[in-house]
Amino acid sequence: MSFWKTLSCLKSPCEILNRRSLSASTALRDQHNCRLLVVGGGAGGCSIAAKYASKLGKNRVIIIDPxxxxxxxxxFTMIGGGMKKLNQSYKPMEDVLPKQALWLKDKVTEIDPKKNEVTTEKGDIVQYDYMVVATGIELDFTKIPGLLEGLKDHRSGVCSNYSPLYVTKTYGCIQRLDSGNAIFTYPNSPVKCAGAPQKIAYITADYLQRNGRRNVNVLYNTALPVIFKAPKYATSLWKVAEKKRVKVNLNVDLVEVRPDKKQAVFKSLSKPDETFVQEYQMLHVCPHHCPTPVIAKNKELSDSVGFLNIDKGTLQHIKYPNIFGIGDCTTLPTSKTGAAVAGQLGVLRRNLSAALEGKTPTAIYDGYTSCPLVTGYGSCIMAEFDYDTNPLETFPFDQGVERRTMFHMKKDVMPILYFNLMLRGLWEGPGIFRKIMHFGFSK
Ligand SMILES: Cc1cc2nc3c(=O)[nH]c(=O)nc-3n(C[C@H](O)[C@H](O)[C@H](O)COP(=O)(O)OP(=O)(O)OC[C@H]3O[C@@H](n4cnc5c(N)ncnc54)[C@H](O)[C@@H]3O)c2cc1C
Incomplete structure (x- = not known):
């Protein structure tokens, strides 16, 4: 970050003088001051910063992301299925973040909500009037013994779409399948995109059917007691699993991987103390997830699990009215997806603007989330639902059915929408289209 960039975000000569202060260790550290601080420049952070960067003026919005x-x-699901390349899935951070905002390429390590300030790994201090926390959720590959070794070994057959480090391994594993078991797992902890662990199972089953490989058993082993949270789509998915010959095992949790023997150890959650071993040729693992440490360790800000404790309607922190949250890092009791982030953006914009003007936030988030359940090379069930898992479908046809149009929506339309509209602050979910397509008779 250049000196002049930092300088221009400061408000007064006094702040300029305070820009560098001596810490106890006598090291020089930068001080910053801003109207709006956004912690995390992912889907939620980048999109909300884009909405305010020009509105509040040059460098009055600071984004921190390492x-x-x-x-x-x-x-990532499409990359795992061989339908997209990894380099199509990312852009350099500096190219997506709004130019009017100041980006600190750093990590927030401490938040002091009483002083309205955060400290970064490099030792900078940033003071804010308002803050949006958007740090996402972390992956923990270490919780399952043997998993990391398996992922790092190219011949192990162990893969995971969840990380850019391993997602490119998946398609090779699918292509090599010729016999035995292809196992897909879902862990016993909250995850992002709860549909992703089974989408890749259906894509694999479709690949095997198209290539006449009948000797492979596809197993979906989930720690959940249901195939999918929203009942309407669960009914559809049971039919897909049957049609694609995917054997679904509920209430089973992967507890160990033995890459040398190509064995996976599972614990039965319905019969405590019972474990069993399954051999695999391919093992796709959805790892355990955990809340970001900077929030989890902050008891003022987090709930007992470690997520940012915000009001499920207004997205405002329950204790600190100048703090808001968006996306996977929050306590919002909906499925953690980018689509949910889009649904939250409009509510956050309205409520943050109200707060900035000294008014009370009144906009309410209904829990909208969506999961494009890709079921093969050319088919998708577009699940959309609210907090109560009631369908909130955009299109005027039954979205509980596999459709080619929804597949292209997911594969071809959504990436354009994401990079060109959402990250620029111009997309707040399909609510407006839903209303139009249902002649105003939808929520
Ligand atoms: C395999 C897979 C498939 C998916 N499929 C879909 C799908 O089909 N549809 C869908 O809608 N969603 C899908 N998702 C989910 C979606 O990507 C996430 O829900 C979404 O990105 C959440 O946005 P976020 O802003 O909360 O977090 P993220 O986009 O993860 O961003 C968090 C950011 O915070 C930063 N950060 C973390 N800690 C700190 C810190 N201490 N200081 C500063 N910065 C920090 C990180 O570097 C990161 O840039 C999928 C996810 C995966 C992994």
Whole structure:
């Protein structure tokens, strides 16, 4: 970050004088001051910063994120299925973040909501009037013994679409399948895109059917007691699983991977203390996820699990009215997806603007989320639902059915929408289209 960039975000000569202060260790550290601080430059952070960067003026919005690349993670499923390349899924962070905002390429390590300030890994201090927290959710590949070793070994058959480090391994694993088991797992913890672990199972089954490989058993082993949270789409997915010959095992949790023997150890959640071993040729793992440490360790800001404790309607922090949250890092009891982030953006914009003007936030988020459940090379069930898992479908036809149009929507339209509209602050979910397509008779 250049000196002049930093300088121009400061408000007064006094702040300029305070720009560098001596810490206890006598090291020089930068001080910044802003109207709006956005922590995290992913789907939620980048999009909300874009809405305010020009409105509030040059460098009055500061974004902090240590990442070099901004990934469109929703594309990972298509990469795993060999339908997209990894380099289509990301852009350099500096190319997506709004130019009017100041980007600090750093990580927030401490948040002091009483002083309205955060500290970064490099030791900078940033003071804010308002803050939006958008740090996402972390992956923990270490929780399952043997998993990391398996992922790092190119011949192990172990893969995961969840990380850009391993997603390119998946398609090779699918192509090599000729016999035995292809196992797909879902862990016993909250995850982002809860549909992703089974989408890749259906894509694999479709690949095998198209290539006449009948000797492979496809197993979807999930720790959940249901195939999918929203009942309407669960009914559809049971039919897809049957048609594609995917054997679904509920209430089973992957607890160990033995890459040398190509064995996976599962614990039965319905019969405590019972474990069993399955051999695999391919093992696709959805890892355990955990809340971002900077939020989890902050008891003022987080709930007992470690997520940012915000009001499920207004997205405002329950204790600190100048703090808002968006996306995967929050306590919002909906499915953690980029589509949910889009649905939250309009509510956050309205409520943050109200707060900035000293008014009370009144806009309410209904829990809208969406999961494009890709079921093969050319088919998709477009699940859309609210907090109560009631369908909130955009199109005037039954979205519980596999459709080619929805597949192209997911594969071809959504990436354009994401990079060109959402990240520029111009997309707040399909609510407006839903109303139009249902002649105003939808929520
Ligand atoms: C395999 C897979 C498939 C998916 N499929 C879909 C799909 O089909 N449809 C869909 O809608 N969604 C899908 N998603 C989910 C979607 O990508 C996420 O829900 C979405 O990106 C969440 O946005 P976010 O802003 O909350 O977090 P993210 O986009 O993950 O961004 C978080 C950002 O915070 C930064 N950060 C973290 N900690 C700190 C810190 N301490 N200080 C500063 N910055 C920090 C990170 O570097 C990151 O840039 C999928 C995800 C995966 C992994």
């Amino acid at each position: 990442a070099d690349r901004h990934y469109y993670q929703a594309m």
